[in-house]
Amino acid sequence: MSENTSDAASQYLLGFLYASGLKGVEQDQSRALLYYTFAAIQGLPEAEMTLGFRYWMGIGVKEDCMRALDWYESVAHKAYANFISGPPGGKTLPLSPTRLSDLAGGVYGMGASVASTGHLAKRPAIKAANSLAGGENFDDVLQYYQYHSDRNHHEYSVILGRIHYVGSVYSVPGGVASGAEAVGETVQSYKLASYYFTRAAHAYWGPEVPKLDPKTGGLPPAGIAAAYLGRMYLRGEGVEQDFVMARMWLKRSSDLGEKEGHNLLGIMYRDGLGVPINIGSAKAYFQAAAQMELAEAKVHLGKFAATSNNQVEGEPKSMAHYTWALGNGNPFEAFYHLGLIHAKAARLENPALAKKTGTCGVAVSYLKSMVERGSWEYDMMGEADAAWKRGEKTTALIRWWIAGEMGYEIAQNNVAFLLDQGDSKSGKLSKSVYTFSPADKADIAQDPALSALVHWIRSAGQQNVDSLVKVGDCYYQGIGVTDGENRYEKAAGSYQSAADTQASAVAFWNLGWMYENGLGVAQDWHLAKRYYDLCSQTDPEAEWPVMLSLIKLYLRSWWAQLTGGKQKHLALFGLRKPMIEDGLPGLKSAQANRQPSIEDEMDEVTWARSRQRDELEDSYDDYLETGRTARRNSRMDGGADGSEEGDLLETISIALLVIGFSTLMWWRGRVARQREEREQAERRARGQVPPDAERRADPNAPLGFVPAAPVQI
Incomplete structure (x- = not known):
């Protein structure tokens, strides 16, 4: 039916069936590409994203970054137009989707997976997995906050208000505009959010003089509550849109030094919402919020710089603002504006040069991340999450x-x-x-x-x-x-x-196993040991399994040496363990230390960088760190002592094993000799002593001499 219609959605689904081979449809990537293209030409965002991804990755087509950029840029413009069509400040972002494997602690389980080790273990999905494994649930969390809120501990009232406002227990770092995580999804209720924010705000601006918080000695967190109330009136969320009420609450919040209050007042003065347009005041408020490290405020400053009359200075300044916002939690606008800047640069360059410098790849990575986050019109991820929660697997x-x-x-x-x-x-x-x-x-x-x-x-x-x-x-x-x-x-x-x-202890161990057994690589005891050592360094919890692997490896290497193997056995007291920074054949040298931050989660950006890493010199920063940063910082804080203790423990264990093994072999030989002597004694007693035994009994007998049998009288 879809083959005879021009309906873009039908053509896209037909392309999907040919691409996936679901429901008995024969896979045909050429036909899939054809129908995807028909749908994309008609402007279907899903099809445009699919073609962009295929051209970038070379799936069924020749890899072509510039064509991928064209498709992603088309979707990005639509997503951004959708965003700014919303209330002041833009539409609320959809909840960030969750990997199912994260809820299980990662593909290999909690602690063994890269997803649940190092700084990645602090992600909301992993925290939720730990909580659920411990028998907790989000209702328990809400009850805990409710208990304290009912006793006028209004920092908990603000937390409850925020949870009901964003519809999730977990917010994305970077401010209210950065959204929240689907893993902690709850029922969104602007009415309940307003109730809790109002309670916290009235504790400060009520008729009575506010009392100091007994725990912190500070005033109740009314500034945050006022910022949320101002935001709700400004955007008409749960209440009728009222710029006068919005300005009142935001001014109160700003007077208490709350960054969200500064930022939203800046929007009101920039756009003339209930107040005369005043660009100077808007910039001042944005600057105040930016100094308090609010990512959204940095985006606004970047927009001002981009539209300044002096483009020679304006573009570098805007890029600096956007880059900072991107690295500190803005998941949408910063990606969009940076993506367009890099796309413009890529098109001005020679196509071959754009590929070599990575400009095109960076542009695609920014725009890809942005369109996946702003999925209001094509929220396939949200639909999948909802179906999973309903049990429709x-x-x-x-x-x-x-x-x-x-x-x-x-x-x-x-x-x-x-x-x-x-x-x-x-x-x-x-x-x-x-x-x-x-x-x-x-x-x-x-x-x-x-x-x-x-x-x-x-x-x-x-x-x-x-x-x-x-x-x-x-x-x-x-x-x-x-x-x-x-x-x-x-x-x-x-x-x-x-x-x-x-970053992966499992990968190091698997490589050690492959080298130990000569599977897929030449058998090499020494490389096997080095990879086992690196496994335990990457994940200290793997120390005992690695030790068992090393003991077996040492025994195998010695046995191979004894039985005529060509490889040299492992020395018991060899050199120190290799460190991750030392590098190995095929291993890239470690990068300079950096502190992990929110940019560590931005996989798409890193993807583009890694694809061009060997060709780039110093054009772009790296927005991803692996778990080695935390490990290296740990070693700098005293991890070296632990490494030396581990070396000593390993050496002692192997030495004890060798001593025990040698003792066992000696005892086995001794028992065998005693048994043989008893058997020979019994034979002599019966007159059945073998000639060889008599010769051994008479060491002076010449070779080949056999004593005569005794004469029977």
């Missing part, structure tokens, strides 16, 4: 699959995670809420294992290290691949790429 899976085609890494990870559950050589089906039965999988996808591998690969291509390790696992175990595909070589390559990030 198949519907959620298909929605995530479509979003994965649009380029959402989280969706790709979710599809792979769900299809991968229970897939192993043992055939055992894991029991969890994420598990589909084999029949359900087969009803959805023709080859679930292959589809899972494809999505792991796409997720890994967007800088998800755990997904990259998982790709190696699929090749190693032969899941979704054939036996003739050089499985072990590809597995080792995936593990090596993951190890290059210096």
Whole structure:
């Protein structure tokens, strides 16, 4: 039916069926591209994003960054127009989607996955996973806050108001405009939000003189409450829009030094909302908020700089403001404006030069992140999350699959995670809420294992290290691949790429195993040991498993040496353990220390940078740190002592094992000799002593001499 209609949505879904092979449709990437293109030409955002992602990644087409940029820029303009069509300050951003694997502590579980180690363990999804594992739920959290709010501890009233305002327990760092996380989603209620904010505000501006907070000695947090109340009146959220009331509350908030109050007053003076337009006052308020590190205020200052008469100075200043806002939590406007600046630069350059300098890739990464965040008209991720919470797992899976085609890494990870559950050589089906039965999988996808591998690969291509390790696992175990595909070589390559990030303990251990057993790589005891050592350094909790692996490795190396192996055995008292900073064959050297911040979460930006890393010199900053930063800081704070203690403990353990092994061999030989002597004594007593035994009994007998048997009389 869709083949004979010009309906863009129908053509897009037909393209999706050909691309995915769902419901028995034969996969045909050429047809998928054709129908995606038909839909994109008609301006369907989902199709434009899909083509942008395919041209950037080279899926079914030749990789072409400039064509990807064209498609993403088209969607970005529509998303931004949608944003500014909302109330003052722009539309509220949709909740940030969540990886299902994060709720399980990561693909490999809590602590073993990169997703739940280092500074990444502080993310809301991991915090929620820990809370749920401990038997807590969000209702308990709300009851706790309610208990204290009822006793006039109004810092809790403000927290309750914020939760009901954004509709989530977890807010995104960067200010109110940065949105909230879907992982802590609750029922949004502007009425309840207004109630709690008003309680906190009246505690300060009521008829009585405010009392000092008994805990902190400070005034109740009325400034924050007033800022929210002013925002709600300014935007008409839960109340009738009233600029007079908005200005009153925002002025009160600003007088108490609240940054959100400064910022919203700046918007009122800039746009003339209930007050005469006054650019000077607007800039002053934005400056005050920016000095208090509010990302949204920095974006406003960037806009002023971009529209100044002096473009020679204006553009660098605007870029500086946008870059700061991007790095401190603004997930939408900063990406949009920076993306356009880089897109303009990419088009002014020679196409080959734009690819070499990475300008095009950075522009695409900014715009891709922006359009995925501003998904009001194509919220496939939100629909999938809602279906999952309703228990409609198949519907959620298909929605995530479509979003994965649009380029959402989280969706790709979710599809792979769900299809991968229970897939192993043992055939055992894991029991969890994420598990589909084999029949359900087969009803959805023709080859679930292959589809899972494809999505792991796409997720890994967007800088998800755990997904990259998982790709190696699929090749190693032969899941979704054939036996003739050089499985072990590809597995080792995936593990090596993951190890290059210096963030995955699992990748280091797997590489150690591959080198120990000579699978996909040449067998090498010393490289195996180095990777095992790096595993324990990356994740201290892996110290004991690594120690067992090292003991086995030492014994194997010595046994191979004793049995004529060509490799030199491992020395018991060798050099110090290799540090991650030392580098290994295939490992990139560690970068300079930086403190982890909100920009560490921006995978898309890092993706573009990593794709051009070998060609770039110093054109752009890196917006992602891996877990090595926290580990290196830990070593600087005394981690070196712990490393030395670990070396000593390992050496002592191996030495004790060698002594025990040697003692066991000696005792075994001694028992064998005693048994042989008893048997010989019994034979002599029966007159059955072998000639060799007599010769051994007479060491002076010449070789070949056999004593005569005794004469019987």
